Amino acid sequence: MSTPLFNPFESEDISPPFSEHWQAKRRLAKSLRDLTEVLLTSTPDVDEMNDIAERLELQARQFAKSERRYGITAFAEDGRHGGYAEVNHELNAIAGLSNPIAPGLNMWFEGDIALGKVTCGSGYQGPPGHVHGGFVAAILDQFLGMAQIMGKTPGMTGSLTVRYLRPTPLHQELSLRAELDRVEGRKTFMTATMYAGDVQTAECTALFVRPRDGMQNMHRDATVPKS
Structure with a gap:
């Protein structure tokens, strides 16, 4: 079965x-x-x-x-x-959901739009009271990395360009939205926005490139910690 x-x-x-x-x-x-x-x-x-x-x-x-x-x-x-x-x-x-260092990004699809939400606690602080910019980029990278399946040729991050429009607050639910821009061969282009309430805090464009031999072989070069 x-x-x-x-x-x-x-x-x-x-x-x-x-x-x-x-x-x-x-x-x-x-x-x-x-x-x-x-x-x-x-x-x-x-x-x-x-x-x-x-x-x-x-x-x-x-x-x-x-x-x-x-x-x-x-x-x-x-x-x-x-x-x-x-x-x-x-x-x-x-x-x-079982990773204690993860902020717990949740996402879903509505038609050809990807939506998401996440709340960052004190462990993600950069500027006082706000999310570290590196975590903002990481959240957008993960969000777009999953949203790119809309293009049907998912790949690895080739480039990620984040514009920080406003400081992103801690302890407040953040809303994300992503759309597929276009697909060119092994390349998938995506765009996304991040909001805290009605305030847009960041926007992002990303390029994902599918490996020539596919994503399924990415584990071959993974290293295992020594006991």
């Missing part, structure tokens, strides 16, 4: 986890995001922080004893955690 095609972008609703493994990992990732927010904004005494650090170090050592999978492809090839699309939806650096 074949697994139904997974499409996390069919609606604004966040897709449910593929398995109990990802459900638990999503919960754990949220706990770590919450811990990061508290760490960056609280003022506990030194002894309390050292006590918490000691317990977290113990947890990390216990985690490290479990069977390891390095990278999205490794999880997908394992056969127990869903296909590449499901795993990418969980582990992606910007949109991964």
Whole structure:
């Protein structure tokens, strides 16, 4: 029996986890995001922080004893955690629901328009009270990187040009919109905007280039950390 095609972008609703493994990992990732927010904004005494650090170090050592999978492809090839699309939806650096460093970009399609939303906490701060410009670019890169599937020849980022129109606020839902400009052979051209409420904070144009031998072989040169 074949697994139904997974499409996390069919609606604004966040897709449910593929398995109990990802459900638990999503919960754990949220706990770590919450811990990061508290760490960056609280003022506990030194002894309390050292006590918490000691317990977290113990947890990390216990985690490290479990069977390891390095990278999205490794999880997908394992056969127990869903296909590449499901795993990418969980582990992606910007949109991964099970990745504690991801701001949690959510996106979906309405006809030939891609829409998205994301809220950045204190861990993404650059200028006081605002999102670091590098994270703004990373969010737009991920958003457009997924939106480019509208062109049917998705590839790797060739260039990304971001115009910062206004400072992008922390702790406020940001809205994104992307459209396909054109496709020229292996090249896909995209445009996007970012808004905080009614205020446009950034706009972006991007070029994506499909590798000559396709995206499916990108994992061949991936490196695995040494134990």
